[in-house]
Amino acid sequence: MMQLYIANKNYSSWSMRPWLVLKAFHIPFEEVMIPFPKERNTGTxxxxxxxxNLNGKVPVLVQNDVLVWDSLAICEYLAEQYAEKNLWPLDSKLRARARCISAEMHSGFPNIRNLCGMNLRANLAEKGAELWHESEDLYADVARSDQIFSERPHIDSFLCGEFSIADAFYAPIVTRLKTYDLPVSKSTQIYMQNVLNHFAVKEWIEGALAEDAWVNYLEPYQIQK
Ligand SMILES: N[C@@H](CCC(=O)N[C@@H](CS)C(=O)NCC(=O)O)C(=O)O
Structure with missing residues (x-):
């Protein structure tokens, strides 16, 4: 069985993406968790x-003698291995869009990523309000994600129709919008609710809530109780 190496579900947004794809499409895999250390550059x-993986990062997928690192490369590999499951949309126009927005996420959105680290156990609404007033860059990333979410084919659909790799790529943005309570349109709120109600997303979040590891360098806004 293939193995997916991930880090803490509470914090590791890159790990979340391929894990969601595997779960959402019922692809059997073994999850191997390598927790982050409490302090940067300590622990094992x-x-x-x-x-x-010599790249030194999670996620990593191992299938027999095939090693795939990097979340997008893993999803592409899975889409190829499980072609019948349509991990990308079947329709070529929607597929092109799904690939574009996933690539855009993979190489962009630095402000929301850096300022609003994923932290599923936290409620950082107060910090979110502060950041919102201080950072025009954060505003730009939120506005762009709001635009992408609002351009989905139907109010009740996922980003490109059925749940696809693109939704897995944006799921950690959805959770950040919630954690930091950032202002978004009504249409985006509906999309967020649909993502948060997806069984795979729910299972990941339940896993995060069950964790108790505190990673100091990923907690810039909270003090450990
Ligand atoms: N572009 C990579 C990013 C991977 C990444 O930055 N992973 C983080 C965890 S979310 C990591 O392993 N950080 C550990 C480190 O840099 O020491 C991907 O898409 O997989």
Whole structure:
């Protein structure tokens, strides 16, 4: 069975993406968790992941002698291996859009990523309001995601119709919008609710809530109780 190496569900947004794709499309896999250390550059995280992948980051997928690192490359590999499951939309126009917005997420949105780290256990609404007034860059990233969400084919559909890799790529943005309570349109609120109600997203979040590991360098806005 293939293995997916991930880090803490509470914090690891890149791990979340391929994990959601595997779950959403009922592809059997073994989850291997390598938790982040409490303090940066301590513990055994780096050593353990470097033993699997010289890039030193999660997620990593291992299937027999095939090693795939990087969330987008993993999803592309899965789409190829499980072609019958349509991990990308079947319609070529929607598929092109799904690929574009996933690539845009993969290489963009630095402000929301840096300022609003994923933290599923937290409620950082107050911090979100502060950041919203301080950072025009954050505004630009939120406005762009709001635009992408609002351009989906139907109010009740996912980004490109059925749930696809594109939705998995934006799921960590959805959770950030919620955690930091950032202002979004009504249409985006409906999309967010549909994503948060998806069984795979729910399962990941339940896993995150069950974790108790505190990673100091990923908690710039909270003090450990
Ligand atoms: N572009 C990569 C990013 C992977 C990444 O940055 N992973 C983070 C966890 S979310 C990581 O492993 N960080 C550990 C480190 O940099 O030491 C992908 O899409 O997989």
């Amino acid at each position: 995280f780096k050593q353990e992941i470097l033993a699997i």
